[in-house]
Amino acid sequence: MTQGIPFNVPFLAVAALIGISFYIILSQRNLIKLVMGLSIMASGINLFLITLGYREGGVAPIYTHAPAGVMVLPVPQALTLTSIVIAVACLALMLSMVIHIYRHTGSTDSEKSRIMKG
Amino acid sequence: MMSKIVRTMASLLILFALIYGLYIIMHGHLTPGGGFQGGAVFASGIALLIVAFGSDNIHKTLKEHHLSILESSGGLIFIGLAFGGLAIVFFYNFLVGSPIFGHIPPSGPNPGDIWTAGVIPFMNIAVGLKVLAGLSAILLVMALATTVTEVEE
Amino acid sequence: MRKIAIAVSLSIFIAFLIATAFLIHPFGYPPSEMDDYIIENTQSETGANNAVTAVVFDYRGFDTLGEATILFTAVTGVVMLFRAKKKREK
Numbered sequence: 001m002t003q004g005i006p007f008n009v010p011f012l013a014v015a016a017l018i019g020i021s022f023y024i025i026l027s028q029r030n031l032i033k034l035v036m037g038l039s040i041m042a043s044g045i046n047l048f049l050i051t052l053g054y055r056e057g058g059v060a061p062i063y064t065h066a067p068a069g070v071m072v073l074p075v076p077q078a079l080t081l082t083s084i085v086i087a088v089a090c091l092a093l094m095l096s097m098v099i100h101i102y103r104h105t106g107s108t109d110s111e112k113s114r115i116m117k118g
Numbered sequence: 119m120m121s122k123i124v125r126t127m128a129s130l131l132i133l134f135a136l137i138y139g140l141y142i143i144m145h146g147h148l149t150p151g152g153g154f155q156g157g158a159v160f161a162s163g164i165a166l167l168i169v170a171f172g173s174d175n176i177h178k179t180l181k182e183h184h185l186s187i188l189e190s191s192g193g194l195i196f197i198g199l200a201f202g203g204l205a206i207v208f209f210y211n212f213l214v215g216s217p218i219f220g221h222i223p224p225s226g227p228n229p230g231d232i233w234t235a236g237v238i239p240f241m242n243i244a245v246g247l248k249v250l251a252g253l254s255a256i257l258l259v260m261a262l263a264t265t266v267t268e269v270e271e
Numbered sequence: 272m273r274k275i276a277i278a279v280s281l282s283i284f285i286a287f288l289i290a291t292a293f294l295i296h297p298f299g300y301p302p303s304e305m306d307d308y309i310i311e312n313t314q315s316e317t318g319a320n321n322a323v324t325a326v327v328f329d330y331r332g333f334d335t336l337g338e339a340t341i342l343f344t345a346v347t348g349v350v351m352l353f354r355a356k357k358k359r360e361k
Contacts, residue, residue, distance in 0.1 A: 146324050147321050149321070152328075196336075208332075209329070234320070235320075242328075
């Protein structure tokens with residue numbers, strides 16, 4: 001590395017988001033809080049994809065009335081669009097299953113809905 | 119079913135929300151936006167209707183199998199357009215240069231022209247129909263299943 | 272026992288994430304050859320002014336096809352889970 005170790009603030013924000021959501025998924029027992037942790041992790045991944053493609057002093061990659069300047073990369077933005085839609089679909093299915101588990105067992109605790117009890 | 123002020127304001131604002139969503143879908147090849155974003159804006163207008171009027175009243179007019187027909191037709195149009203350029207390769211843009219949506223814009227910054235971009239506006243409409251119908255169906259079904267009814271004694 | 276396992280795995284993962292945040296390319300100067308080609312040739316090959324829409328629907332159309340399939344599967348699953356059971360009269 002000829003220019004030293006860079007201090008990138010956006011990538012540290014992504015590391016904080018993914019780390020906090022990983023702790024939530026590992027340690028919470030309530031089902032709604034688990035679903036919230038997964039949603040925060042999806043947001044962290046989308047932020048990482050967008051900040052990979054930023055150019056210094058850049059404008060949006062659209063040619064209609066474009067101001068002067070270099071354009072940022074368009075391919076990570078296209079991948080982020082797909083990722084957001086997939087996160088919405090997974091969230092809808094997870095919440096439907098949480099409603100069904102609540103109606104079947106009467107509580108939203110993940111320890112009380114194990115089927116095979118020892 | 120909320121109070122009279124909320125119902126009146128919702129039935130006034132729903133017009134602007136739906137028109138804005140359709141505008142974002144249709145101008146996807148000139149300004150930021152496209153099929154997915156416009157479909158999400160449209161579905162949020164339907165969410166405003168469901169919250170203001172109650173899901174039972176909305177279910178009398180808007181049933182799930184109408185939305186299912188819309189969504190399936192959007193998907194079929196998307197695949198049919200992909201097969202249209204099969205003479206060269208699977209997703210080929212076969213309308214660039216032809217009289218329908220076939221102008222080519224000058225290079226560099228320019229004021230936009232709607233008749234450009236080949237097969238992309240039709241794909242935007244197809245994906246917009248699919249996302250709009252899909253998200254509205256999810257919202258309507260989940261709102262119907264979680265309404266609180268009176269407990270019989 | 273459970274708390275020790277959570278602490279160890281969490282510390283390893285967070286150390287890996289922070290090391291990645293310091294060793295990746297500096298923010299604002301990404302390596303890019305494919306995107307330079309796409310920005311140059313969007314208006315002459317596809318005829319669209321919007322490079323992001325051209326990438327989503329023309330240069331990478333298969334990803335959009337897969338994602339439309341996922342959306343259709345999710346809507347089918349949600350509507351199927353909330354069907355009312357018909358009472359059997361026997």
